[in-house]
Structure formats: C-alpha cells, structure tokens
Amino acid sequence: MAQRIQPIAFPLIGTATILEVKVQAFDTDANTCTISYTVSTDLGRVCVAGSYTLTQTEYDNWGSDNQYVNQIAANAIGVQII
Numbered sequence: 001m002a003q004r005i006q007p008i009a010f011p012l013i014g015t016a017t018i019l020e021v022k023v024q025a026f027d028t029d030a031n032t033c034t035i036s037y038t039v040s041t042d043l044g045r046v047c048v049a050g051s052y053t054l055t056q057t058e059y060d061n062w063g064s065d066n067q068y069v070n071q072i073a074a075n076a077i078g079v080q081i082i
Helices: 058-060 066-077
Strands: 003-010 014-023 034-041 046-053
Touching: 003 046, 003 066, 014 046, 014 066, 034 058, 034 066, 046 066
Parallel strands: none
Antiparallel strands: 003 014, 014 034, 034 046
C-alpha cells in the first residue's frame, strides 16, 4: 500500500510524495527478511528505489502490523510518512 510522505524535491525528476514498500518472499523459518521500496511522484515517476534487510530485532518486533515495516523503510531512507 502506498504511503504519503513529506514532499522531497528531486531536481530534473519532480517532487516525491509516495513511498511504496513490498516485503520480498522469505522462508517460514527465517529470522530476517528484505523489503523493497520505491519513492515516487504523484505522476508515478520513480525518484529512488532500493532494498533494505531488516535486522533480526526489527523482524522479531514486526508481528502483524505491516505499518511497522513501512516505518522501518521510511526511517532507513530518511523520509517522513504523513
């Protein structure tokens, strides 16, 4: 699910206002996982994309609240969900 973020200007691309986070497939006995993120404009232009691997502590604290994973991604790349 797309999250609105505090706008960030990217020269030549536009103003990023959307963070999308996806959890990559992982084994049921895993103690960590990797998430992919995309920061884009309202028009869908990608400003930055990448991945982040949760620490074991982050993974353990995740539970069933997927907003927690969105916040981890936002913190990792320095954006603020609004």
